[in-house]
Amino acid sequence: MANENEVQNENDYNFLLEVDDLHTSFFTENGEVRAVNGISFKLEPGKTLGIVGESGSGKSVTAYSIMQILAETGKIVKGSVTFRGEDITNWNEKKLQEFRGSKVSIIFQDPMTSLNPVFTVGFQLEEAVRLHTGKSKEEAKKRAIEMLTLVGVNEPESRVKQYPHELSGGMRQRVMIAMALACEPDILIADEPTTALDVTIQAQILELMQELQKKMGMSIIMVTHDLGVIASMCDEILVMYGGRICERGTADEIFYHPCHEYTKGLLRSIPKQDNMGEKLVPIGGTPINLLNMPKGCAFCPRCENAMKICLTEQPDEYWVGDNHLASCFMNMKDLVENREGRQ
Amino acid sequence: MSEEKYLLEVEHLKQYFPVAQGFKKIPLKAVDDVSFKIRPGETLGLVGESGCGKTTVGRTLLRLYQPTGGKITFDGDVLYDSENKIDKDMLPYRKKMQMVFQDPYSSLNPRMTVEDIIGEPLDVHKLYSNKAQRREKILHLMELVGLNAEHAMRYAHEFSGGQRQRIGIARALAVDPTFIVCDEPVSALDVSIQAQVVNMFEELQEKLGVAYLFIAHDLLVVHHISDRIAVMYLGHIVEIADADELNNNPMHPYTLSLLSAVPIPDPETARNSKRIILEGDVPSPLHMPSGCPFRTRCRYATEKCAEVNPELTDRGDGHLVACHNR
Ligand SMILES: Nc1ncnc2c1ncn2[C@@H]1O[C@H](COP(=O)(O)OP(=O)(O)O)[C@@H](O)[C@H]1O
Ligand SMILES: Nc1ncnc2c1ncn2[C@@H]1O[C@H](COP(=O)(O)OP(=O)(O)O)[C@@H](O)[C@H]1O
Ligand code: SF4
Ligand SMILES: [Mg+2]
Numbered sequence: 164m165a166n167e168n169e170v171q172n173e174n175d176y177n178f179l180l181e182v183d184d185l186h187t188s189f190f191t192e193n194g195e196v197r198a199v200n201g202i203s204f205k206l207e208p209g210k211t212l213g214i215v216g217e218s219g220s221g222k223s224v225t226a227y228s229i230m231q232i233l234a235e236t237g238k239i240v241k242g243s244v245t246f247r248g249e250d251i252t253n254w255n256e257k258k259l260q261e262f263r264g265s266k267v268s269i270i271f272q273d274p275m276t277s278l279n280p281v282f283t284v285g286f287q288l289e290e291a292v293r294l295h296t297g298k299s300k301e302e303a304k305k306r307a308i309e310m311l312t313l314v315g316v317n318e319p320e321s322r323v324k325q326y327p328h329e330l331s332g333g334m335r336q337r338v339m340i341a342m343a344l345a346c347e348p349d350i351l352i353a354d355e356p357t358t359a360l361d362v363t364i365q366a367q368i369l370e371l372m373q374e375l376q377k378k379m380g381m382s383i384i385m386v387t388h389d390l391g392v393i394a395s396m397c398d399e400i401l402v403m404y405g406g407r408i409c410e411r412g413t414a415d416e417i418f419y420h421p422c423h424e425y426t427k428g429l430l431r432s433i434p435k436q437d438n439m440g441e442k443l444v445p446i447g448g449t450p451i452n453l454l455n456m457p458k459g460c461a462f463c464p465r466c467e468n469a470m471k472i473c474l475t476e477q478p479d480e481y482w483v484g485d486n487h488l489a490s491c492f493m494n495m496k497d498l499v500e501n502r503e504g505r506q
Numbered sequence: 507m508s509e510e511k512y513l514l515e516v517e518h519l520k521q522y523f524p525v526a527q528g529f530k531k532i533p534l535k536a537v538d539d540v541s542f543k544i545r546p547g548e549t550l551g552l553v554g555e556s557g558c559g560k561t562t563v564g565r566t567l568l569r570l571y572q573p574t575g576g577k578i579t580f581d582g583d584v585l586y587d588s589e590n591k592i593d594k595d596m597l598p599y600r601k602k603m604q605m606v607f608q609d610p611y612s613s614l615n616p617r618m619t620v621e622d623i624i625g626e627p628l629d630v631h632k633l634y635s636n637k638a639q640r641r642e643k644i645l646h647l648m649e650l651v652g653l654n655a656e657h658a659m660r661y662a663h664e665f666s667g668g669q670r671q672r673i674g675i676a677r678a679l680a681v682d683p684t685f686i687v688c689d690e691p692v693s694a695l696d697v698s699i700q701a702q703v704v705n706m707f708e709e710l711q712e713k714l715g716v717a718y719l720f721i722a723h724d725l726l727v728v729h730h731i732s733d734r735i736a737v738m739y740l741g742h743i744v745e746i747a748d749a750d751e752l753n754n755n756p757m758h759p760y761t762l763s764l765l766s767a768v769p770i771p772d773p774e775t776a777r778n779s780k781r782i783i784l785e786g787d788v789p790s791p792l793h794m795p796s797g798c799p800f801r802t803r804c805r806y807a808t809e810k811c812a813e814v815n816p817e818l819t820d821r822g823d824g825h826l827v828a829c830h831n832r
């Protein structure tokens with residue numbers, strides 16, 4: 164329904180990355196876990212796209228699908244990921260290796276996922292540079308120190324000789340960012356990059372990411388469950404629930420005119436400056452079980468306003484404002500009630 | 507004012523851990539000269555970055571650690587006073603002072619049923635006269651925290667994080683305490699579940715009049731649940747004030763940075779506010795800076811700050827700040 168009035172962009176190269184109807188599943192003993200269930204979005208150069216949702220909603224799997232670094236049991240079962248006009252889901256491993264790091268980089272919540280404990284910081288940075296650029300050892304060394312300076316690591320000349328465990332958490336995060344950005348990728352995917360950090364360190368890292376984006380011009384995909392981080396970092400936001408996108412729009416649209424019952428619920432449930440004296444309004448029910456998905460809207464079992472149709476049909480994306488789409492029948496309430504009334 | 511009755515008074519509390527450095531032991535000053543008071547039925551929030559000593563304060567109050575020095579007065583009784591060598595037996599007070607932990611997964615024995623987890627403190631303090639009464643108490647507690655009576659015979663590992671946190675608090679409430687240390691009780695929970703548990707804490711307080719020391723690193727959650735908030739840095743309390751006052755009118759340079767660092771879930775506010783970025787890392791509690799603990803990262807530091815540790819002083823209406831220059 165929504166696709167009818169979706170504006171086709173004249174020039175697709177306005178988008179760096181296009182994810183179209185992506186389905187990613189894990190094949191486990193208990194059956195097929197449909198972690199990502201048909202999501203589509205486009206990423207503009209130099210912009211920050213936020214992906215928000217509670218744990219298990221499929222944010223990381225989306226990120227890993229783009230990078231194609233899924234666990235062995237995981238597979239993209241349908242859909243495409245198009246980078247600068249090329250579908251990368253059928254690229255071979257060699258091409259993908261080039262792609263990772265030099266075109267798209269990812270950083271994680273735990274820097275030790277990317278850093279090897281037995282090598283010095285400098286060695287790892289140099290390797291990353293050499294792998295993607297064919298620079299000489301000397302040049303790579305220079306670049307490593309340059310990058311450490313860029314990400315605000317003090318005394319970079321002596322830091323390169325240190326091992327990851329000799330650095331503080333915030334420092335490690337900076338080193339990981341330096342590694343991710345060493346080859347000036349077009350896209351930086353950040354999967355909960357500050358979730359394990361204290362707020363003042365988090366502020367340092369977020370500030371750093373914004374600064375680097377200004378300098379280097381890369382796009383950022385910011386994956387987090389933290390609505391505060393999303394609000395302060397993102398141009399555009401995807402809200403995920405149960406492996407689907409339930410709402411998308413600009414930060415202002417999502418925060419000031421939420422149009423999906425789940426987004427509304429999330430915003431009511433968190434403490435904000437303006438609800439300090441009031442009771443929080445929790446989202447009822449229990450988090451989703453992907454092995455036992457409802458037939459209709461994924462959020463239906465927890466939704467207070469669910470209608471009959473929500474039980475049986477999956478809502479399309481409806482335009483609810485400028486650059487703002489929501490997959491919730493509530494936006495068609497009059498239509499739906501009319502129809503249900505007639506039945 | 508001085509007539510006011512406090513439930514808990516903590517004065518100059520110190521908790522040093524001996525740590526081996528080469529051949530000698532040097533003190534790690536986890537909590538250094540901390541003073542605060544809590545009124546009956548009140549929530550004092552305790553915030554600060556990891557490692558600043560929040561958990562140690564809580565555990566020392568409950569005497570899970572033997573304090574290094576200071577004075578603890580609970581409900582008018584001096585429980586501990588290093589100067590006057592008072593060190594009371596805690597057993598009778600364990601009924602009044604309880605603790606709830608961050609990790610509902612590791613703090614409950616997964617092989618025990620809910621009934622036995624909640625019943626254990628009842629057994630320890632012999633708070634029932636027969637089996638039927640024990641069961642009745644347990645069911646009442648389960649109802650208080652919003653657990654279904656049918657769940658009594660289930661094992662802890664069968665429950666989700668939010669529900670385990672409810673089991674943990676039911677267990678703490680079993681002995682009818684007047685004070686509970688809540689150590690990061692909602693930090694491990696998903697956003698959509700956090701609100702349920704925050705509400706439960708608030709409702710229990712309204713019903714039972716229990717006071718909380720509520721430790722958390724999420725400042726918005728702490729602001730929401732607390733009457734007053736204490737800000738800790740490197741083993742010291744640097745500021746205490748009413749929750750709204752602290753947020754509207756923070757004075758200590760560290761509090762300013764801390765509050766400005768909180769990502770506000772509101773794009774408009776986020777666009778218009780500037781983070782006050784703190785350079786560098788927190789110093790090690792093994793090597794406390796001289797004078798003010800914050801001076802190595804402070805924009806307002808002067809010579810005096812390296813020499814004299816500022817005391818908490820009242821800037822009006824119980825807004826206490828420890829800073830020479832603000
Ligand atoms: N390796 C795996 N095997 C099976 N299921 C997985 C695997 N990785 C992720 N999942 C499932 O996919 C769903 C989405 O996970 P994820 O994308 O990590 O969520 P989040 O939004 O918290 O990042 C979850 O239900 C998770 O259990
Ligand atoms: N049992 C202990 N022995 C030695 N050092 C400890 C012990 N417990 C805590 N510490 C140290 O005391 C400081 C404060 O720790 P903690 O109270 O856990 O901080 P917080 O709860 O604010 O994160 C830290 O430097 C920590 O490493
Ligand atoms: S006492 Fe000095 S160093 Fe400490 S916070 Fe105040 S101005 Fe900064
Ligand atoms: Mg994740």
Ligand SMILES: [Mg+2]
Nearest residue numbers: 557560561562
């Ligand atoms: Mg702690």
